[in-house]
Amino acid sequence: MHQEYTIIEGDFVNAGKASSSVKKTLKQLDVNPSVVKRVVVALYEAEVNAIAHAYGGKVLVDIDEDKIHMVVADKGPGIPDIAQAMQEGYSTARPEVRDMGFGAGMGLPNMQKNVDKLDVKSTVGVGTTVEMEVNFS
Amino acid sequence: MTLREIVDSLEATVHLGEGNLDTEVSHAFASDLMSEVLTLSDTPLLITGLCNMQTIRTCDMANIDQILLVRNKKPTDEMLELAEDNDMTIISCRYSMFKTCGILFQKGLLPLY
Numbered sequence: 001m002h003q004e005y006t007i008i009e010g011d012f013v014n015a016g017k018a019s020s021s022v023k024k025t026l027k028q029l030d031v032n033p034s035v036v037k038r039v040v041v042a043l044y045e046a047e048v049n050a051i052a053h054a055y056g057g058k059v060l061v062d063i064d065e066d067k068i069h070m071v072v073a074d075k076g077p078g079i080p081d082i083a084q085a086m087q088e089g090y091s092t093a094r095p096e097v098r099d100m101g102f103g104a105g106m107g108l109p110n111m112q113k114n115v116d117k118l119d120v121k122s123t124v125g126v127g128t129t130v131e132m133e134v135n136f137s
Numbered sequence: 138m139t140l141r142e143i144v145d146s147l148e149a150t151v152h153l154g155e156g157n158l159d160t161e162v163s164h165a166f167a168s169d170l171m172s173e174v175l176t177l178s179d180t181p182l183l184i185t186g187l188c189n190m191q192t193i194r195t196c197d198m199a200n201i202d203q204i205l206l207v208r209n210k211k212p213t214d215e216m217l218e219l220a221e222d223n224d225m226t227i228i229s230c231r232y233s234m235f236k237t238c239g240i241l242f243q244k245g246l247l248p249l250y
C-alpha cells in the first residue's frame with residue numbers, strides 16, 4: 001500500500017496529519033500497538049522537522065505485509081553536519097519553533113531509537129531526506 | 138486517584154471528557170517539550186503549559202489521552218475537535234506548572250521516574 005502526503009511550508013497546525021493517518025491505517029491492519037507507536041512517533045518527529053527547519057516537502061509511505069517504509073523529503077537549508085544533528089540536545093530551532101513545543105534536540109535521536117533503519121541524507125541549500133523502516137515483528 | 142479528584146483539588150475546568158472523570162490516574166508527566174513527551178513508553182496524565190494543536194497531536198502519537206493544561210490555558214475549538222476524535226479528556230487549571238505538580242504530588246500522584 002502506497003500513501004503520499006504533502007507538508008506545506010510553515011503549516012504547524014497540520015504537522016502530524018500524515019502520522020495520524022498512518023496510525024489509523026496501521027491500526028486497521030492490526031499491527032501490534034507498540035510497533036504502531038514507534039512508527040508514528042518517528043514519522044511525526046520527521047514531519048515536524050520538515051516544517052520547523054525546512055520549507056515543507058513530501059511524505060511517502062509504503063506498507064507491506066511485514067514492514068513499513070517511510071520517506072520524508074523536504075526542500076530546505078539542509079543539515080551541514082548530520083552526526084552533530086543526531087546528538088541529543090543539539091538544536092538550532094528558532095524561537096517560534098520553541099514556542100510550538102519543539103527544539104529540545106531530541107527528534108532525530110527519537111527517530112533513531114524507534115525505527116529499525118534510519119538514513120538521513122542532506123544537501124546544504126537543497127534539502128533533507130529522512131528514510132525510515134520499521135519491521136512489524 | 139481519579140480524574141475527578143484531580144479536577145476537585147485544582148478547582149480545574151473540564152473542557153472535554155466529562156464522562157471519563159471516574160478513570161483512575163496513577164502517574165503524571167510534566168513538560169512543555171513535545172519531543173520529551175514522545176520518548177515516553179508509558180501513557181501518563183500529561184501536565185503541560187503548551188496549548189496548541191501539537192499538544193493534541195503529540196498525545197495522539199504517544200497514546201496519551203489525559204491532558205491537564207496549566208496557567209489558565211484554554212484549548213481552541215480545533216484542538217477540542219481533534220481531541221474528541223481521539224476520545225481524550227482535557228482539563229485546565231489556573232495554577233502554575235510548579236504549583237499544579239506540587240498539589241498533585243502531595244495528593245499521591247506518582248512521577249514516571
Ligand SMILES: Nc1ncnc2c1ncn2[C@@H]1O[C@H](COP(=O)(O)OP(=O)(O)OP(=O)(O)O)[C@@H](O)[C@H]1O
Binds near residue numbers: 090101108109128
Ligand atoms: N529537515 C531538516 N532540515 C534542516 N535541518 C534539520 C532538519 N531536521 C533536523 N535538522 C537540524 O538538526 C537539529 C536537530 O534536530 P532534532 O529533530 O533532533 O531536534 P529539534 O528539531 O531541534 O528539536 P526537537 O525535535 O526535540 O523538537 C535541528 O535543530 C536542526 O538544526
Ligand SMILES: [Mg+2]
Binds near residue numbers: 052106107108
Ligand atoms: Mg525535531
